[in-house]
């Protein structure tokens with residue numbers, strides 16, 4: 003790590019802006035974070051940051067930080083103390099619990115928690131007595147977890163970002179890493195350069211990633227399964243599948259053959275819009291260049307049939323024999339920096355930490371780790387609810403509005419705690435607003451005053467509590483590739499903010515279960531010792547091997563960026579050929595056993611009979627007829643033309659700004675229509691002129707003079723009034739009053 007002179011200290015932390023996990027060297031002078039550099043020795047960053055990572059300091063020092071607790075009283079925000087906040091919120095939530103039971107309060111957690119906070123949050127909800135707990139992963143990649151786990155066991159990325167260098171072909175679907183995970187794109191480009199890898203990008207839109215593809219495959223949204231089956235049809239028809247691999251390791255492939263046979267080239271073209279000759283070319287490219295990796299992101303998962311999409315991707319990789327090898331695998335780029343960790347640590351309505359379900363045995367296991375009396379734990383829950391799946395985040399609205407038809411476990415929610423979670427990415431905003439207005443108590447705990455605090459027309463019963471960012475505390479974080487890294491605290495919590503685990507302690511104290519929550523965890527004042535929390539989950543996370551990554555090892559790895567060589571990797575059966583960082587789970591055994599972690603989740607170096615990996619190619623039978631494709635969602639014969647470039651140019655002409663466009667800007671618009679382009683972004687992250695948000699909400703563009711906001715479908719049209727923040731309610735909230743909004747009602751021309 004670089005050293006600094008004078009009174010400048012260097013602190014090592016991890017970027018919070020996506021799941022790649024780039025190392026940040028923060029320069030601190032007299033307790034003030036004054037500058038930052040990328041971690042030059044991380045095999046990950048490759049000595050770089052993307053624009054988001056390069057401005058990560060702004061996240062801590064953002065001018066709109068929530069500075070002190072506030073409550074809404076008579077339609078006005080009023081400053082209150084932490085004591086008042088904890089007492090008032092605590093009394094209100096306890097009154098709800100008393101009257102209607104523990105499931106009447108919903109604890110909505112976050113992919114922005116550190117691992118320690120995520121673990122403590124799930125434990126906290128258990129002690130409150132509810133499984134009404136969830137987080138963002140439900141919306142983004144829960145279909146991945148279900149699809150992948152059902153195919154081969156673990157719901158996670160199988161290889162590593164830097165293993166992409168070893169691929170000969172990269173098939174990328176439903177993702178745009180050039181913009182969303184920019185440093186990972188460096189690894190893709192390195193594979194192209196070093197390995198002459200072929201890049202295939204399948205996406206309904208021509209993105210910046212697609213601009214670097216050898217083969218850009220455009221298809222209709224929601225038709226991923228047909229597209230994959232269309233490729234597989236050519237593979238099987240021409241005998242290009244890896245027959246030996248299938249015979250030795252893949253169960254259930256005959257069912258796949260039957261299913262794929264139905265997807266003839268004509269049928270696939272009718273459904274997807276992709277020409278048969280191109281699919282044949284792609285199939286041949288994938289079959290004749292191995293190993294190949296298949297990468298997807300949320301373009302593949304956020305569908306009602308997302309689970310089927312992810313299963314289909316897995317099956318294609320099995321057919322080609324690409325699983326369990328370096329350069330192969332299914333590599334899932336997740337969203338938030340700790341969405342993998344928060345999922346692993348059980349911030350979910352249907353699991354406990356380590357993917358232990360809610361059955362009696364799982365509770366027994368964790369009660370043992372927590373050294374708690376099982377009967378006491380049971381007594382915290384309403385009758386029969388301890389083993390019942392809670393309400394998923396996508397359904398909390400129904401819980402409040404008592405829409406029993408939409409709920410598997412109907413119960414009435416009267417208190418919502420949005421802890422690091424703004425649900426504005428969900429649809430159904432009118433109902434969301436209605437639900438927020440019906441609640442007895444609405445609590446937002448976040449470093450920033452999120453839109454959740456102002457979506458409704460309430461005048462009372464809303465609390466805003468300032469949380470510290472991950473740069474104002476320490477703890478571990480799990481990147482998409484399952485690597486755990488330790489974040490060193492950069493600065494003390496700013497203003498009156500407090501770290502999440504401290505806020506949990508204050509509420510646990512108020513609710514009377516602080517001793518149970520923190521039984522084996524040292525508490526200094528109000529702050530539990532983060533390292534003790536890591537040690538505690540190390541004792542219980544046997545299912546996925548979060549056991550060998552002690553705080554000491556994690557800190558040491560972060561400091562020295564250990565690279566394991568081939569000999570060490572082979573010694574633990576890891577087939578990855580190359581360096582990696584952190585200790586990706588599974589990291590079996592105890593810390594003393596010094597397992598280096600598993601860079602590749604599956605090992606095919608041994609025959610199945612001797613412990614090598616076997617896979618189950620699942621699809622079809624149990625899913626037949628279940629919303630296989632979102633085919634009904636677009637009109638028959640519709641074109642898949644992208645209207646964005648045309649629209650964007652028209653908008654710029656209207657503004658009179660088309661004349662001073664640079665060549666680069668003009669090219670961007672002509673190729674991708676300015677997709678999520680923040681033009682004129684200066685290096686400090688300040689947006690000078692215009693932000694164009696195609697298909698995503700216009701938050702984060704408060705500084706832009708103009709926000710162009712477009713959607714491809716009619717669903718969000720009724721959202722606009724709700725998206726206008728009520729400036730009167732939050733003094734510090736960004737305003738869009740002086741900005742211009744346009745909407746493109748439909749992408750398709752039928």
Ligand code: SF4
Nearest residue numbers: 017020024052055185
């Ligand atoms: Fe941060 Fe992701 Fe950019 Fe890396 S790629 S610097 S983790 S936003």
